Amino acid sequence: xxxxxxxxxxxxxxxxxxxxxxxxxxxxxxxxxxxxxxxxxxxxxxxxxxxxxxxxxxxxxxxxxxxxxxxxxxxxxxxxxxxxxxxxxxxxxxxxxxxxxxxxxxxxxxxxxxxxxxxxxxxxxxxxxxxxxxxxxxxxxxxxxxxxxxxxxxxxxxxxxxxxxxxxxxxxxxxxxxxxxxxxxxxxxxxxxxxxxxxxxxxxxxxxxxxxxxxxxxx
Amino acid sequence: xxxxxxxxxxxxxxxxxxxxxxxxxxxxxxxxxxxxxxxxxxxxxxxxxxxxxxxxxxxxxxxxxxxxxxxxxxxxxxxxxxxxxxxxxxxxxxxxxxxxxxxxxxxxxxxxxxxxxxxxxxxxxxxxxxxxxxxxxxxxxxxxxxxxxxxxxxxxxxxxxxxxxxxxxxxxxxxxxxxxxxxxxxxxxxxxxxxxxxxxxxxxxxxxxxxxxxxxxxxxxxxxxxxxxxxxxxxxxxxxxxxxxxxx
Numbered sequence: 001x002x003x004x005x006x007x008x009x010x011x012x013x014x015x016x017x018x019x020x021x022x023x024x025x026x027x028x029x030x031x032x033x034x035x036x037x038x039x040x041x042x043x044x045x046x047x048x049x050x051x052x053x054x055x056x057x058x059x060x061x062x063x064x065x066x067x068x069x070x071x072x073x074x075x076x077x078x079x080x081x082x083x084x085x086x087x088x089x090x091x092x093x094x095x096x097x098x099x100x101x102x103x104x105x106x107x108x109x110x111x112x113x114x115x116x117x118x119x120x121x122x123x124x125x126x127x128x129x130x131x132x133x134x135x136x137x138x139x140x141x142x143x144x145x146x147x148x149x150x151x152x153x154x155x156x157x158x159x160x161x162x163x164x165x166x167x168x169x170x171x172x173x174x175x176x177x178x179x180x181x182x183x184x185x186x187x188x189x190x191x192x193x194x195x196x197x198x199x200x201x202x203x204x205x206x207x208x209x210x211x212x213x214x215x216x217x218x219x
Numbered sequence: 220x221x222x223x224x225x226x227x228x229x230x231x232x233x234x235x236x237x238x239x240x241x242x243x244x245x246x247x248x249x250x251x252x253x254x255x256x257x258x259x260x261x262x263x264x265x266x267x268x269x270x271x272x273x274x275x276x277x278x279x280x281x282x283x284x285x286x287x288x289x290x291x292x293x294x295x296x297x298x299x300x301x302x303x304x305x306x307x308x309x310x311x312x313x314x315x316x317x318x319x320x321x322x323x324x325x326x327x328x329x330x331x332x333x334x335x336x337x338x339x340x341x342x343x344x345x346x347x348x349x350x351x352x353x354x355x356x357x358x359x360x361x362x363x364x365x366x367x368x369x370x371x372x373x374x375x376x377x378x379x380x381x382x383x384x385x386x387x388x389x390x391x392x393x394x395x396x397x398x399x400x401x402x403x404x405x406x407x408x409x410x411x412x413x414x415x416x417x418x419x420x421x422x423x424x425x426x427x428x429x430x431x432x433x434x435x436x437x438x439x440x441x442x443x444x445x446x447x448x449x450x451x452x453x454x455x456x457x458x459x460x461x462x463x464x465x466x467x
Contacts, residue, residue, distance in 0.1 A: 046293075116312035119275050120371075124326040124378060125302025127295060134325060139316045217315050218360035 036102025149208025365396030
């Protein structure tokens with residue numbers, strides 16, 4: 001059987017590729033959450049120029065295809081004197097794009113808090129920073145678990161842009177090209193990566209649901 | 220006799236919402252310990268008036284003084300001033316992700332720097348005073364509206380405010396819960412708290428007010444003791460308003 005032969009030849013590479021996808025997803029997602037939160041704080045802060053910059057950031061980076069972003073980071077940044085290794089290029093691209101979407105999710109989370117609680121916080125004499133830290137962000141975080149679960153899956157799929165640059169070891173999409181340039185397995189080589197993406201997504205969805213049920217705010 | 224400094228003073232305050240002139244040349248002094256009740260038809264500017272005192276609404280011109288100090292425009296100075304002015308809202312506005320106890324301790328611990336244990340003891344005493352001590356570990360959504368509003372009052376009191384503002388505190392409540400909240404406010408008034416109360420509850424206004432203000436179209440049309448105002452309103456607008464309420 002050709003599939004058994006494929007697994008016995010490239011099984012180890014698939015495992016490595018899965019781990020490469022997983023860790024790139026984790027790093028990109030954490031980076032996107034941190035950057036997205038920072039951008040969101042800018043977008044709601046009392047200083048107008050910061051709000052404008054924050055909004056502009058989101059409009060720019062959620063409208064660039066991942067692959068274009070990677071080309072810009074990998075081939076345009078060197079003209080500005082910034083040369084990154086291939087893996088950092090992938091991570092930076094994924095973080096920039098996913099942080100824009102993360103910020104949109106956070107904004108919708110903030111909107112669920114409601115102006116009344118914000119006024120109550122201000123009336124107590126909380127500063128802007130205290131209000132964000134104690135009242136708004138904790139509630140925004142808890143109400144954005146479902147969209148952030150989706151974003152984590154999207155981030156994982158975005159890391160497939162790494163297949164377009166020489167990354168060692170290749171991740172799940174890159175490994176398919178790697179195998180098919182050596183042996184003509186065709187679509188067969190996609191089966192393991194597809195199943196891995198699918199199982200990871202299902203797991204993320206399941207865990208996300210559990211977290212959502214636990215932290216959801218009663219209203 | 221030395222002249223007392225007003226707890227809250229408006230001097231020539233004006234405010235517009237776009238073309239709408241919501242506050243017109245407001246001049247008003249609320250003395251320490253005084254309870255001023257503001258009534259009037261909806262859209263008269265009474266809530267706006269109340270909300271300008273801690274600058275939840277900005278003003279276009281004029282000045283507002285709290286205990287003789289000009290209300291700061293922004294930043295830490297404004298936050299510090301707000302911490303001395305308690306505010307109770309129509310829709311309670313409790314922090315939905317915090318327990319009742321944490322709602323009450325947040326201000327003292329974060330703004331006044333009170334130790335957590337001390338703040339909790341104080342909060343439990345306040346919750347007992349407003350009759351919801353047994354709900355301390357619940358989150359707001361598990362409480363009735365009346366209970367939530369009493370927690371909101373306790374949250375404000377925990378800051379040891381010099382002035383309390385009530386912006387239609389019972390308008391969002393089911394009828395059977397109105398009195399439990401009003402009783403708490405009446406009790407506060409008896410203890411000498413300086414208060415500005417916007418309300419539609421005329422019986423309560425009569426009971427609690429030292430002075431009633433009647434507002435319409437952004438103007439304070441009448442200022443009188445409750446007895447004077449309710450038995451003998453001077454303006455047609457006030458008479459119409461009282462008649463329209465009595466018709467219910």
